[in-house]
Amino acid sequence: MEPYLLTIITGIVALVLGLLVGNNTRKGKNKSLLEEAQRQAKALLQKAKIDAEAIKNDKKLQAKEHFIELKSSHEREVHKREQKISEIEKRAKQRESQLQKEININVELKRKLQKELEFVNTKQEKLTLREKALEDKLEIQIGKLEELSKLSAEEAKAELMDSLKEKARSDAMGYIQQQIEEAKLTAQQEAQKIVINTIQRIGTEEAIDNCVSIFNLESDDVKGRIIGREGRNIRVLEAETGVEIIVDDTPEAIILSCFDPVRREIARLSLHKLVTDGRIHPARIEEVVNKTRRQIENEIIEVGKRTVIDLGIHGLHPELVKVVGRMKYRSSYGQNLLQHSREVAKLCGVMAVELGLNTKMAKRAGLLHDIGKVPEEESEKPHALLGMEWAEKYGEKNEVCNAIGAHHDEIEMTSLLSPLVQVCDAISGARPGARRRVLDSYVQRLKDLEKIAYDFNGVNKAYAIQAGRELRVFVESEKVTDDHASRLSFEISQKIQTDMTYPGQVKVTVIRETRAVNVAK
Secondary structure, three states: OOHHHHHHHHHHHHHHHHHHHHHHOOOOOOHHHHHHHHHHHHHHHHHHHHHHHHHHHHHHHHHHHHHHHHHHHHHHHHHHHHHHHHHHHHHHHHHHHHHHHHHHHHHHHHHHHHHHHHHHHHHHHHHHHHHHHHHHHHHHHHHHHHHHHOOOHHHHHHHHHHHHHHHHHHHHHHHHHHHHHHHHHHHHHHHHHHHHHHHHHOOOOOOEOOOEEEEEOOOOHHHHHHHOHHHHHHHHHHHHHOOEEEOOOOOOEEEEEOOOHHHHHHHHHHHHHHHHHOOOOHHHHHHHHHHHHHHHHHHHHHHHHHHHHHOOOOOOOHHHHHHHHHHHHOEEOOEEHHHHHHHHHHHHHHHHHHHOOOHHHHHHHHHHOOHHHOOOOOOOOOHHHHHHHHHHHOOOOHHHHHHHHHOOOOOOOOOOHHHHHHHHHHHHHHOOOOOOHHHHHHHHHHHHHHHHHHOOOOEEEEEEEHHHOEEEEEEOOOOOOHHHHHHHHHHHHHHHHHHOOOOOOOEEEEEEOOOOOOOOO
16 A cells, blocks of 8 residues: 555544544534544544545656666667667668679679680681691692502501601610610719718617626625625625625625616616615515616616607507617627617608608607517517517507518518618618627527526526626526535536537526515514
8 A cells, every 4th residue: 555545544544433433422522622632633534635636647757767767778779689680781781782792793704704705616617628628738748649659648657657667666765775874863962962962861879788897886895785694785785786796805886787688777767766875684685676677677767658659659659668678788799779769669660751651650660670689578479570570469560560670671561661771770770889799699699598497497597607708597496405506507508508509517506495484473
């Protein structure tokens, strides 16, 4: 209910109450009281009318303001729609104008083409007439020639064709022979140029692996701690790493001797950790050597990853990345295998650019061409075929697999990458100072020496030390008795004497060790 209606009703109720009060009063009371009540009622009624009028005016004003606001909003909406319509009309006019221009251009082009077609038709007619006149003249000339040569046109044509064929055949053979000779000369010159430019653009390093590492000490006092009481520390270290540790009078230095670079690196890092830590005893040595061996395995993976990233090779299988990392600790004829493979990959990339081949594929084949030289287990297969099998196993493309398998001509070459890898391998390996075959044969002899020991039952570890003059064999105490150890030493020495060729003599030492271990709880 509106406020002004409540005010009016209140006034009316007051007036009625006044009247009722007036009626109920005794007639004998003072009339002034009645009149006073009536006046108050009239005043209230008058005030209610005034308030109602004010409220009514206020509502009208609010209604007008609301109407004006709605009208303004509607006008704005109408204005926006008019603007959109205006923009649409403007774009339509522009499109219409553009279409009209295109129509005018097409009409003009059509008119020009029509004129050119008429000109061509006219010229064609003139050429047809001229051609007919020439044919008439040619027939007349042919007739005169037939009269003079006493040969028909067909006979003269056949005789002329035979002579031209013979002349063309002779000229063609001479030209072909000349082109072949020029091609051979040019190809040889271009090949020499590409090879020379490639060799000049690739910086080479001589990487000769030795079989001895020097471990420097801060003082000679550490030597006694490394040897241990009665030499037990150094014996455990040699047994765990397979490296011969030579402690002599060389000041502040210990010599680590082993043909396997991985073993030498494990021994060197283990010695460094033990000397730095200060705790050197058999249990600690075994713990440090095992941790170092795991560290070297992780480092091999990191080396492989860095190598493939440096060469820009992507998508290589993790196992192949690990194989690439193992190349760091292998040598081929005295040349570090990883450096050799990196060098071949760079050479292949440079030559592939010169020859217009796939550079990334060439680098990939160059890096992986010698992966067969780093097997975890010895194999009788040539390293090229073994590497090809690995590449096929881990999803390499056929071109790369063929280049790996064919770089020593074990299989037939089926792509241009194969001779490219073969040439780059020869460039990297044949340069002066790159390889030493004596060292490679020496390392192979030590591997064969260790392999002979592993052929006997009960052998746990076998290490060739002292440049192959001694074979140290560790046997399982549960399987080999003391008497059997002596007999085993004799049998191994006899097999070495029968199966191998070596300078001097080889000492076979069989070590049987018994351990008793208990845990206090």
